[in-house]
Amino acid sequence: MSSPLTVTDPAAVRLLMRGRTRQILGAFLAGEGSVSAAARRTGVDIRVVHREVLALFRAGILQLVREDKRSGRAIKIYASAASAFFVPFSTADAATLDELSGGYAGHYAELFRQASAREFDRLHREQAAGREWGVRLYLAPEGHWQTDSSYEGAELIDAAVRYQGPVGLMLDADASFTLTEEEARAVQRELILMLMRLRPLSLEHRQAGTGKPYLLRLGLVPVTVEEGKYLHELAGQH
Incomplete structure (x- = not known):
């Protein structure tokens, strides 16, 4: 497995601090796919997935790998920019390690x-x-x-x-x-x-x-x- 990609860009860090965003990114860590495929994998409303995918794409965490042609609008296929990500605690606007980990505790x-x-x-x-x-x-x-x-x-x-x-x-x-x-x-x-x-x-x-x-x-x-x-x-x- 390749080394995790270290994320320090403030916009990308803020995204990776959100549990819902992580859930959707996880669908693309499992393999490339479309917004609708990610919605099926996660069970999240497709409109929410679409919004999060665009944010992840703009932050460079997701990449657009191709567009599958079909009648009407082409289907955009995205993939994760890396197989794993690492957010240094020093770059995160979080008061505690629990916040950095998504507040799971x-x-x-x-x-x-x-x-x-x-x-x-x-x-x-x-x-x-x-x-x-x-x-x-x-x-x-x-x-x-x-x-x-x-x-x-x-x-x-x-x-x-x-x-x-x-x-x-x-x-x-x-x-x-x-x-x-x-x-x-x-x-x-x-x-x-x-x-x-x-x-x-x-x-x-x-x-x-x-x-x-x-x-x-x-x-x-x-x-x-x-x-x-x-x-x-x-x-x-x-």
Whole structure:
């Protein structure tokens, strides 16, 4: 694969900061084609695709390779100017790396929140059997007080020890841990290996039209001592 084309022109950089534009450019990274073909590949309205293609062409990101003659107006065939592109962070008018990457982290977080709330509500309706779900404040067996959510009458045990809520194919957990750097690296390796194992499986299902989509969010990052104390406060531990 050839090296990515570095993009520094302000107009081109602004285009590549937009998620919809990237989606349409992606259709041409897969091969040359017309505006209508790109619209079919992406599922985006053809008028929107036409507008974005013209902008990408003017910015030099797409190239006009030929015009296929037919009765009436000829069909213009475009191709990507390179097989890959690179936008240096220093040239982008973006305040954060998340903005440079298209704001994916924020979009994923919001989608995860919505999907988790929807799935929990469904499971709760199916399994509650008249029980109320609510917030608890109690003294944990380890000696600290904590607050969490559970069914009324459930045993006063942290969900990380024994989960007593609705059961289904969902997991929504924010947790902080105190680890050595070696232990943290081991956790990191385990998470990376899991992602590497899931990727080819996911691609196989997409190509076969099997399975269903799931959103998986993983993260591991060191925090300061002060931030760690704040996380424990959020978790209701003292």
